[in-house]
Amino acid sequence: MEEEEPDYSKLPLEERLVHKIWKVRREAYQELDSNFQNSASEDTACFKLWLRSPELIRKAITDSNVVSEEAALSALVSFLQYGGDHTIRTLNTVVPAICEKGLSSSRPVTKKMSVDALLWYIELGSAAPVIEFIIPSLSAQSPRVVASATATINEIYQAFGCSVCPPKLALDQLPALFGHADRKVREEALHLSVTLRSYLGEGFDALIFPSLKPIQQKDLTKAFIRIDGVPRPTRILKSQQSRQLDRQEDIPVEVEDVDMVDPDIESEQLEPEDPFNLAEPVDVLPKLPSNFSQRVQDPKWKERVAVLEEVQKHFDVMRIKNQDFAEFIRVIAKCLGDANLQVVTLSAQTIVELANGIRDEFERYVSVVIGPLLEKSKEKKKSVADAVNSALDSCFRYSSFGEIYEPCVQFMSHKIPQIRIEACRFLVRCLKELPRVPSKVYGDAIMMVAIKHLDDSQVEVRTAMSEVIATMMKILGERASKQYVTKIDHRHMNKINDLYSRAEVKASRSSAVSQPKRSSSNNARRSLGPRPSLRKPVEAPSRHSFGSPNSMIPSKRGASPLKVHSKMNLASRSMRSGDELFSGNVKAPAPNMAPNMAPNMAPNMKSTERKELESLRAEKLNWQKEREQLEVSLKQQIAMNEKNVEKLEELTSTVDDYKSRYASVSVASKSKDTQLRRLQGDLEAAKGKIISLEKARQMQEQMQQQQQLQESLKTQDFQGSQKSSDPVEPAELNRRISGLSLQPSTEKEKENLYRSANKTQTTTSSLASGLYELDSNDDSWKRAAEVTNQLKARIEQMKARTRTLSQM
Incomplete structure (x- = not known):
């Protein structure tokens, strides 16, 4: 007889989970799955085994037997579904x-x-860690692994x-996936692109199309035609679920017709x-030419246009890294005053690119460029x-109305009519896009x-002014x-009324008051008196109900500002929270409206309470007036501070100039x-x-x-010798002649003197006044005189x- 198979069910669960027989392991996984599904709470003991040892989960879901692997994955899904927030601790191990084995399995159920297990990990925590673990699989050598990972990301x-x-x-990852050699991978990349495009809108095209081939762009464009609006996600995070439950618990019983959907989740889902x-921020300042400031001031207009075209190419990016552009903006503002219209056009386009690249950070540069831009609005050429x-x-879109x-x-x-007209038109465009009513100070001015x-x-100026008044x-x-x-003359009112009837604005006091909806059951409860609630009453949704100036109770939700989807969308201006330039969201109702509104709001209010309410309203009005005055004074002080900062910068530059001049002067003085x-040394040497x-x-x-003394003595000797009638030898005569002359300095002079002495020997001498005179044709005397004269001239020099x- 065959031996009976031993009963492994009596073994401890930990041993069965790692048993060498796959059937034993499968039964252990199934038992765990059943325990998870039948658990009373997430604190049940069955969850502690895997929570203590996440390595057991990893071994289970990578089981060598595909049937056991499938049972382990089913137990993992139940573990995540019923185990609560504690199970997220196993993410890094599981x-x-x-991603290594389960996603690339050939079994559809596995x-x-x-994929279900990955979705549960995302729901319990966040999506980024899970997607980051999947991304390495996109670079695998097996096309099946890459296609499965791409499809999983699409499902997420x-x-x-x-x-x-x-x-x-x-x-x-999309550019690499579209360039993959396998057709299945490219198809999954196309499906993922359609999903992302449905959520991102046209921004997807701006980010992905530049890195794709024309044929790939064409295929994507055809696939995008099937997209019908922004889809609604099928799952939300557990943290969002808890927030939504809290909102539903806070809603009072009286409000029965309010949508229970979380407004934050709904807005995130419906807006691309x-x-x-x-986009990644691009650092553009280092890319500018080093001599940019000099080239934009070049006398040749072609050089100015060339450098601005080069700069504009660097600024034509989706997002620019926020840095200090103050100096660059000052140079561009000067270019707006250039006589060449092409230079003006390029400068204005560069301002637009910079504003769209840094968005809200552009507000601090608006005061520098707004004046030159309005000055150049006189140009009638369409491109300019x-x-x-x-x-x-762009200046209005990324700044406040006060700027x-x-x-x-x-x-x-x-003084120029065209500038007056364009200033009015620009102001009208800004007024139409204001979401709230500006303060009274701005309206009066x-x-x-x-x-x-x-x-x-x-006529055009009058029409432009009429349009401002009507708006x-x-x-x-x-x-x-x-x-x-x-204060307006009657002859202008027909035109103003006509423009008033056609004007469309977003901020309006006439439609600001909106009462919350009430059901018939709420009307029946009025006799019971006011009932406390944890939340403010929710008003009916209205475009103008946000920050209503005449509403006693501010609405919970109002029209949210439109998000910017393109660079040239003026209506998508991002607004600051708590903008001090608007007073519509805090202004109380007029005092004469209080008696009519009070009975509707609180029918059982006592007279003392009503008086107290009236006094509080009066105090609120006084406070609002003081606030407006303080806002005006604050604006003035800010303007003064800006002027002082500009003066300080000018003084600092002047001091720097003086320092540089002083340094150059000191160097020149040192050289002198x-x-x-050196001259003094030369003087001492000359002396x-x-x-x-x-x-x-x-x-x-x-x-x-x-x-001369020797000459006179020799003359006397010569005379004495003549008296004695002794013949004079030639040698003696030469000796005497040499004694009468200067000592010759060269051999040539000696030879000349010797020749002259020989001539003197043969000449006849004559006696005059008892003295014999030498031959006057002797050259030695002349040469001695010339040498003496030259020496004296040199001494005089x-x-x-x-x-x-x-x-000197």
Whole structure:
């Protein structure tokens, strides 16, 4: 008889999970799966085994037997579903094992359970760690592994959307996937691109198309036609589920017709992701030419245009790294005043690119460029006008109304009519896009200037001013506009009324008051008196209900600002939270409205409470007035501080100039001192030379005197010898002649003297006054005189040079 198979069920569960027989392991996985599903809570003891030893999970889901592996993955899904937040601790150990073996399995059930386990890990925690573990599989050698990993990433984005899953993780991998040799991988990449495009919108094209081939772009464009709106994710994170449950618990019983969907989750799901947040910031300042400031001031307009075209190419990127662009903006603002229209156009386009690249950080540069841009709005050439208007719109889109208001009011009174017209048109565009009513200070200034120029001599100016007035009336409402209408001449009112009827604005006082909806059951409960609730009553959704100036209870939700999806969308201006330039969101209702509104709000309110409420309202109004005054004074102080900062910068540059000049002067003085010392040394040397020459001259004079004395003695000797009638020998005659002359310095002179002596021997001598005279044709005497004259001339030159050096 065959031996009966032993009963392994009596073994401990830990031993069965690692048993060598695959059937035993499978039964252990199935038992764990059943325990997880039947557990009373996430603190049940059955979860502790895998929580203590995540390595057991990794061994189970990588079982060599495919049947056991499938049972282990089923147990893992139940473990994550019922184990609560504690199971997320096993992510780093389990997820790499799933990516390594489970996703590339040939069994559909195994692959499906692997994907379910990854989705549960994302729901319990976050998506980024799981996707990062899958990305290495996209570089595997096996095309099946790459295709399975791509399909898994696609399922993750379909389930949770781009609000939960960072789209950049997948976008960085798409170019390599489209270039893969396997057709299945390229198909899965196409499906992933369609999913991402449905969430990101046109921003996907701007980020991916530049790195793809034309044929790939064409295929994607065809696939995008099937996209129908922004999809709604099928799963949300557990943290979002908890937040949604908290919101539902806080809603009072009276509000029965309010949608229970989490507004934050809903907005994230329905709005495409901004591609600006996905793009990498580009550092553009180091790419600018080193001599940019000099080249834009070149006398040749072609050189100025060339350098601006080069700069614009560097700024034409999705996102620019935020740095200090103050100096660059000052140079570009000067270029806006250039006489060449092409230079102006390129400068305005560069401002637009910079504003779109840094967005909200551009606000601090608006005050530098807004004036030159309005000044150049006089140009009527379409290309120039479009570039300047785009730059002006960018200034408003990425700044506050306070930065735009003062320059516009100033240029509305410009001496050039075309500038007045364009300033009005730009102001109208800004007013139409304001989400809230501007404060009374700004309204008074705008209306007064516009009314003042209604009597302008040109029709276009009058029309532009009328449009400003009509737009402000539409924003303020009929009641608040009466104080300005009374100052307008009747002959202008027909035009203003016509523009008023056609004006469309986002901020309006007339539609600001909206009452919350109430059901019939709520009306029946009014007799029971007010009932406390944990939340404020929710108003009916209205575009103008946000920050209603006449509403006593602010709405929970209002129209959210539109997100920027393209570079040239003026309506997508990002607004600051708590913008001090607007007062519509805090202004209390008028005092004369309080008696009518109070009974509706609190029918059982006592007279003392009503009086207290009235006093509080009065105090609130006074506080709001003081706040407006403080805001105005704060703006003035900020403007003064900016001017002081500019003056400080100018003074600092002046000090730097003086320092550089002082340094150059000190260097020049040092060089002059060195030259002076050298000249003094030359003077001392010249003086020494003069002294030596003087000594030589004195010695020469002494020698001449001695020679004259010797000559006289020799003459006397010669006369005595003649008396004795002794013949004179030639040698004696030569000796005497040499004694009468200077000592010859060269052999040639000696030879000449010897020849002259021989001639003297043969000549006849004559006696005159008792003395014999020598032959006057002797050259030695002439040469001696010439040498003496040359020596004296040289001495005089040295004296003159000494006098010149002394005068210096």
